[in-house]
Amino acid sequence: MSSAGFETELAPRRPLRRFVVALSAGATLAGAFLILDLPLLPGPKAAFAALWLCAGLLEFRAQCRGMCRISRIRVDSEGRLRGQTPEGEVEPLQLLTGSVVLRRVAWLRLRFADGAEYGELLTGNARLDEQWRRLQLIWRQRASVFGGPRGS
Numbered sequence: 001m002s003s004a005g006f007e008t009e010l011a012p013r014r015p016l017r018r019f020v021v022a023l024s025a026g027a028t029l030a031g032a033f034l035i036l037d038l039p040l041l042p043g044p045k046a047a048f049a050a051l052w053l054c055a056g057l058l059e060f061r062a063q064c065r066g067m068c069r070i071s072r073i074r075v076d077s078e079g080r081l082r083g084q085t086p087e088g089e090v091e092p093l094q095l096l097t098g099s100v101v102l103r104r105v106a107w108l109r110l111r112f113a114d115g116a117e118y119g120e121l122l123t124g125n126a127r128l129d130e131q132w133r134r135l136q137l138i139w140r141q142r143a144s145v146f147g148g149p150r151g152s
Contacts, residue, residue, distance in 0.1 A: 007076035008134035009084075016121045017067050024063055028056025066110065066118025073108070073120065075135060079142040081110065101139040 035049040070083035073093070081093040096109035096117065106122040124132025 005077075006134070006138070007074055008131045008138060010073045010075070010122055010124075010131055010135060011071065012067070012073070012120050012122060016123065020119065020121050021060070021063060021067075024056070024060050028053060028060065031056065062116060063118050066112070066116060067120075069112065069116075070110075070120075073110075073122075075138055077138055077141070079138075081108075083110070083112075101135060103136075106135065 031052050032049045035052055036045055038045055038048075040048075069085060069091070070093075071086045072084040074082045074084065074090075076082075079095075081095055083091045083093045085091060092113050094111040096111055098107070098109045100107050104123055104125060106120075106124075108120045108122065109117065110120060111117045122135075124135070126133040126136050
């Protein structure tokens, strides 16, 4: 296989997606409670807490929509990312700053062509999973595209 055709295809797992959504909801609620505990007048506290909850709900919605749009993620040797929809269509994706691939865990912050953004948590074991091993290799080889050996 030539290097131009070298790519990996990763399938996000439902339990990890649920974990990210639950963590997002928990962080939003925890932040609202922390804001309500600040030594401020009740009016500003309520306003800040409401703003925090609105921002958290918007982020939650964007995360859920992004997860529904993509069933597989392809990364090729040139550093291009594409998402496959549940219907089988392919959408171009852009990797955003804050993405990181470690030995067994990856957090990919992705942007769709229409500007929508979301994050994807992936796990794998290079010893057992050829696709995960390819992701590790592409990430290391394309460090200049992805922003360094640890992440972008």
